Amino acid sequence: MLRYTLKRLLSLILSLLVASLVIFAAIEVVPGDPAQYMLGINAQEDTLNALREQLGLNQSVVSRYFSWVAGMVQGDFGVSYTYRTPVRDMVAERLWISLPLALYALALAILVAFPAGILAARKRGSFLDSTVMGVTQLGVAIPNFWFAMLMVLLFAVSLRWFSAGGFPGWDNGFWLAMKALTLPAIALSLQQASILTRVMRSSLLDTLSEDFVRTARAKGLSTGQALWRHALRNAMIPVLTIIGMQFSFLIAGGIVIENVFFLPGLGRLIFQSISQRDLIVVESVVMILVFAVIMVNFAVDLAYAFVDPRLRRRT
Amino acid sequence: MPTAKLSRAMLFGAFLSLLFISAALLSFVWTPYSVETLDIANKLQKPSAAHWFGTDHFGRDIFSMIMVGARTSIAVALVAVGIGMLLGVPLGLAAAAKRGGLLDEMIMRGNDLVFAFPPLVIAIMITATFGPSATNAIIAIGVFNIPVFARMTRGAAISLWTRDYVLSARVSGKGAARISLEHILPNVANLLIVQGSIQFSVGIIAEAALSYVGLGAQPPIPSWGRMLAESQTMISFAPHLTVFPGMAILLTVLGLNLVGDGLRDYLDPKLRRSKT
Numbered sequence: 076m077l078r079y080t081l082k083r084l085l086s087l088i089l090s091l092l093v094a095s096l097v098i099f100a101a102i103e104v105v106p107g108d109p110a111q112y113m114l115g116i117n118a119q120e121d122t123l124n125a126l127r128e129q130l131g132l133n134q135s136v137v138s139r140y141f142s143w144v145a146g147m148v149q150g151d152f153g154v155s156y157t158y159r160t161p162v163r164d165m166v167a168e169r170l171w172i173s174l175p176l177a178l179y180a181l182a183l184a185i186l187v188a189f190p191a192g193i194l195a196a197r198k199r200g201s202f203l204d205s206t207v208m209g210v211t212q213l214g215v216a217i218p219n220f221w222f223a224m225l226m227v228l229l230f231a232v233s234l235r236w237f238s239a240g241g242f243p244g245w246d247n248g249f250w251l252a253m254k255a256l257t258l259p260a261i262a263l264s265l266q267q268a269s270i271l272t273r274v275m276r277s278s279l280l281d282t283l284s285e286d287f288v289r290t291a292r293a294k295g296l297s298t299g300q301a302l303w304r305h306a307l308r309n310a311m312i313p314v315l316t317i318i319g320m321q322f323s324f325l326i327a328g329g330i331v332i333e334n335v336f337f338l339p340g341l342g343r344l345i346f347q348s349i350s351q352r353d354l355i356v357v358e359s360v361v362m363i364l365v366f367a368v369i370m371v372n373f374a375v376d377l378a379y380a381f382v383d384p385r386l387r388r389r390t
Numbered sequence: 391m392p393t394a395k396l397s398r399a400m401l402f403g404a405f406l407s408l409l410f411i412s413a414a415l416l417s418f419v420w421t422p423y424s425v426e427t428l429d430i431a432n433k434l435q436k437p438s439a440a441h442w443f444g445t446d447h448f449g450r451d452i453f454s455m456i457m458v459g460a461r462t463s464i465a466v467a468l469v470a471v472g473i474g475m476l477l478g479v480p481l482g483l484a485a486a487a488k489r490g491g492l493l494d495e496m497i498m499r500g501n502d503l504v505f506a507f508p509p510l511v512i513a514i515m516i517t518a519t520f521g522p523s524a525t526n527a528i529i530a531i532g533v534f535n536i537p538v539f540a541r542m543t544r545g546a547a548i549s550l551w552t553r554d555y556v557l558s559a560r561v562s563g564k565g566a567a568r569i570s571l572e573h574i575l576p577n578v579a580n581l582l583i584v585q586g587s588i589q590f591s592v593g594i595i596a597e598a599a600l601s602y603v604g605l606g607a608q609p610p611i612p613s614w615g616r617m618l619a620e621s622q623t624m625i626s627f628a629p630h631l632t633v634f635p636g637m638a639i640l641l642t643v644l645g646l647n648l649v650g651d652g653l654r655d656y657l658d659p660k661l662r663r664s665k666t
Contacts, residue, residue, distance in 0.1 A: 086499070093503055101515045216644035218595050220602050221618060221636035224625060232626045327508035331599050335622070346603065349518050357518045361511055368506045 079380055087373045094365045095147075099140050102358045108132075109156045112352045130156065143358070152359040157351045162359045165344060170363075172242055173333070173340035176256050177325040180263035184321065187268040192275025197302065199280060207272060214269025219328060223262035223335040230258060240337035259336045263328055267321045274317045278310040285309070312379065319375030323368035400652025406645025410638070414460035423451035425458050425612055434628045444630040446620070452630065455612045456638045462524060462613040463642070466606070467593025469528045471586050474535020479582065481536070482543025483574060487566040489548050498544070501537035509534040509596050513605045524607040527600045531593050542585050546578040580657040584650055591646035598639050614639050 110126040111118065127133045131142065146153060152162035195207040231239035237258050245252050282288060283306050291301045330342030337343075341360055348356035422442075423429075429449030437444045443452035485497040507515075513530035520526060547570070550556060559569050600606035601615025609616070614635045621631035 086502075089499070090503055090506065094506055097503075097507075098515065102518050212647065213640075213644065216591070216640050216647055218598050218636065218639050218643075220599060221632070221639065224618065224622060224632050224636070228625050228629055228632065323506070323508060327510045330510055330514075331603055334603055342603075345514060349514065354518060357514065361515060364508075364511055365506050368508070372502070372506070 076380065080377060083373060083376050087369060090369050091366065094369065095144055095362060096140070098358060098361050098365065099143060102354055102361070103136060103139070109352060109354060113156050130154070147359070147362065153355045155348075155353055155356050157348070157353040157356075162356050165356065166341070166359060166363060169339060169341045169344045171245065172256075172338055173326070173329050173342065176259055176263065176329050176332070176338070176340065177322065179253075179256055179260035180267065180325050180329075181318070181322055183260055183264040184268040184271055185318070187264070188271035188275055191268075192272045193279060193302070193307075195272070195276045196279035196283065197298065204276075207276070211269035211272045214265050215273075217265060219262050219266055220331050220335050222265055223259065223332055226258050226262060227335070240335070242338050255336075255338075259329075259332045259338060262335070263325055263332045266328075267325060271314065271317055271321065275310070275314055278313045279306055282306040282310040315375060315378055319371050319378075322371045326364055326367050397652065399648050400656070403645045403648025403650075403652060406641050407649055410460050410642045410645070411464060413457045414464050417454075417457040417461055421451075421454035421457050423454045425450055425454050426610065434624070434631075437630055443634040444628075446617075446631055447624060447628075452617075452634050455617060456614070456635060458612045459614045459617060459635065460638065460642070462601075462607050462611055463594050463597050463639070466524055466528050466531065466597040467590050470531035470535055470593045470596075471589045473528070473532030474539045474589060475582065475586065478536040478539025479543045479575075479578075482540040482545075483547055483570040485540065485544045486547030486551060486574070487570050489544075489551070494544075497540065501540050504533060504537045507534070510599065510603075510605075513600050517605045522605045522608055524611060524613075527597050527606040530600065530605075531596045534596075535589050535593075538589060539582070539585065542581060543578055546581050547574045550574050550577055584654045584657060587646055587650035587653060591643045591650065594639065594643050594646070 108123075108127075110123045110130065110132060114122060114126060124133075131139060134142070143153065150163060152166065154160065155162055155165060158165070191207050191211075195204045198204050227239050230237045238255065242255050243251050279302070283302065285306075288301050288306050291305050292298070296304065329340065330345065332338075333340045333342035334346070341364070345357060345360045348354075348360070427450070429445070432441075432445050432449040433447050435441050435445040435449075441451050441453065443456065445451055446455070481497050481501075485494040488494045509530045512533050513526055516526040516530060551574070556569060556573050559573055564572070597606055597613070598615035598618070601613040602619045604616075604619070606615055607613040617635040618632060621628070621635070625632050
């Protein structure tokens, strides 16, 4: 397991390094001068030069890349061109909305998908199974931001149970904040819950037809007992992989959903920064998103090897 | 799942898909109203015999806009699938031909890296550099499709390399590239068609999401995602602006998914059991 973990760790570091290179290269080729943008078209050349010096824009591309990466490793993401505040503080503030939103959505998806998938597999071919499969087929096809808008129409505009958007902040009470995240989390989780239900169902059906489950049944276990004691753990491998992949989609998908509900999370920050050409913020937020995806995949790889010891030997 | 029932689902899916493809094609020669002409006197009309899906805040006919918007969605998703196939399939074939080697390892790690960039993030990076456009949406979704096709092709091709007919081709002196083209590719074509239809529907949703946040097609090109974005502030008094473009996305994606599922079952009965 140690060798496997070390190998994965090396691959993780390499992925992060290459990703940082790609992001830096992609965003640094951008036309336009942030100093010019910040000071306006009438700015004097010496003022512009002073600002470029201050922002480190006069350095070579290579040294800018290294100082960006070195800064990030120490938690320093630079200073926003527009707001002149540390990017770290801006990101930290927004992360307290985006991360709980993604986790909330993931929790909802799991809470719905596990029982639905298990039930559908147990009652294969029944009306319940067909209903679950039909609903999940729809769930996969509905664009989550449209579903979010329909929920706003029903629960905020018509029934007035929730507000149509905005975030009161965690300081004003945990439950109030959670309530503001509820509709966005449901919208975000719909597609993922549907996919997870289908994966759970099919993975369980596959496992239930395996010899070891048949043996367990032959030894006198009921279908339910065989499912809970033997099939479920083995069916978890593909489910775990999908959960890992879904977390990346939830983080990225959150950017769109934040837009529907006017949530001041990372998504809003990134769009604001693009329109203000605050590239240091764009660069940093993209790096954080990609970092999160790579880290989650790393964690899934480890969890995968933990559940299935054969994988440790294979790699 | 009974085959007859499944075929009905696939036929329904094919009907929906063809409906929207036909609407997109028809829009090149005919739409009920021009989508470029503003008719402020008739703005925000509810659905009626004159305007089946109502009109927007500029008085434009929503039905006509959905027809023209179908072009954007279908074109973006189709080209993105093309990019994914054109680059992903050769990479997958090469990785399988050199399985276990350095090239295979490099291609697969490269795939992992691209997978770490969801389409939205790629679109954000491109937009930060070049500004938003439908082309950027195509590139973003297309780049994301490359590892999808590469992985799938590699997975299928690796098992084919152990087959007898491939071994005899090797014995007869054919090189890896020729074997990949003549023997492996035709045998993974079915899988590619199925994956293509799935990625096509993923592309439709991704294009709509990118246009919704302003990173996709720009005015005056009509797009379903942007129609939804524009409707957002009017949702309380003109819900039809939100309902119809969303239904168009839902039905197109549902249709393509049903076709994809049906094709998968039809082309590979082994997969029927593990259908997700």
